[in-house]
Amino acid sequence: MKKKIIISVVIVAIIGIIGGIQIASRNKKQVTTVKTSKVAIGDVKMYLSTTATIKSKNEKNYSVSGATKISNVKVSVGDKVKKGDTLLTYDIADLNNQVQSAQINYDNAISQKKDAVDSNDDAKDTIANTADTPANTAIISTAKASVLSDEKVKQLNNAVKSAEATLDSAKIKLSQNSDITSDIGGVVTEVNVISGQTGAQGTAIAVQDISSLKGVVKVGKYDAAKVALGQTSTILSNGKSYKAKVSKIYPTATVNTTATGGDTTLTVELDVLEAAPQLKVNFDSDVDILLKQVLAVVKVPAEAILTNKDGSTYLFVVSDGKAVQKIVKLGVQSDTDMEILSGIKVGESVILNPGSAITNGVLVKDAKNVGGK
Incomplete structure (x- = not known):
């Protein structure tokens, strides 16, 4: 009876050993399904x-005079304008009056200078053409008093220059404040003033091409x-x-x-x-x-690349049903593709998104060959 029990125990042990060997054998042959892509020639573009x-x-912002009333705003937002088109006009009555007044003052200064110069010339002629006799003493004395001094000539010239400067300034002010014209062709994108307004802060009118x-x-x-x-x-x-x-x-x-x-x-x-x-x-x-x-270079999808702690890069290729690790040198990199300078050849199959289960030498099978997409 004891002999039969021993034999039974031995048989069970042998069956267990055989089962363990079979399980281990199956584990050794376990294959991981992977997605792959072929190493190809193509372009890599980094964006x-x-x-x-x-x-x-091309845009232009216009400001308005702080002292001159706006007569008429001629444009609205969205209007198309050409270079030289009038955007707004000013009420220039006061400016015209200033020009007219300055013109009168200038004309008067010119006239006064001319009268003084004419009198001076007449006095000099009288002195030159009058005999120096006791009978002509009073005539010559009066003529000499009418001769202009250098200081008087300087004063007359300064008066003319001053009046001319005032007239020029008034004309410039009138020309600069009569209207605003567009320096460019384009579309009116801002209008921040209205007719009758005097002055404004910031941009009054904006034109953009x-x-x-x-x-x-x-x-x-x-x-x-x-x-x-x-x-x-x-x-x-x-x-x-x-x-x-x-x-x-x-x-x-x-x-x-x-x-x-x-x-x-x-x-x-x-x-x-x-x-x-x-x-x-x-x-x-x-x-x-x-x-x-870079154009026409060896490239692989970016999702195939892994990085070691030392900064070196590698990937896995499928060779004879196994994952084989290869160190690669990268060139230009984009979000989707990597240029490969060395390490693999065109036509090899690289494993995409290799997880922790993929190690060097592990058995793998391409999903394309087992019904995968």
Whole structure:
């Protein structure tokens, strides 16, 4: 009886050992399903994606005289104007009176000088042509008294110059305050004055050429180092894209302070290179600035790349049903693609988003070959 029990125990032990071996064998052959992508030749483009405020490249703000009454505001917001069109006129009655008064004073000064010079010439002629005899003493004495002194001539000339300066000033004031004309062609975007008003603070009338636009971008110090003049850009609005390029980079940064803190940014301007009716001045639009690109290079999806603690980069390729780790050197990087300078070859399959289960040598199977998408 004891012999039978021992035999039964041995048999159970052998069955357990065999089962353990079979389980271990199955575990060794366990395969992880992965998604892959082929290493290919293509383009890699690095973009700075941000927002821009749309502005007119050509705009003009006009202020009004603080002392002259506005006679007539001739434009309204939305009106189209050409260069030289009158935007508003002033009540110039007082200015005309000032010009007329100055003109009279100037004419009087000229007349007084002429009369004095004529009298001076007559006196000199009398002195020269009158015999110096006792009978002519009184005549010669009176003539000599009429001869102008150098100081008197200087006074007459100064009076003429002063009157002329006053007249010129009145004419300039009249010309500058008779009306305001547009220096550019465009659309009236602000009117902050009315007829009959005298003076105003700030912008009275604004005109903008809304057919010639630019995007104004604020970039931080890290992105500022990557932006350069002439870089190709795209401005996006309502599902449409418009070609642009970096046209201006400000020489200094600006400190922006708010109630919750602040930051320092550099202003960059982008010229819009085509008609863009969807873009509206002062609205924000999405912008992609092409910082760098390489064409026809070896590339892989960015989601295949992993980074070691020492900063080196690697990925996994599928070889003979196994995941094989390979160290790679990267070139230009974008949000979606990475240029590979060395480490893998075109046509190899790289594993996308390898998780912790993927290690060097682990068995893997491509999801494409097992019904995956």
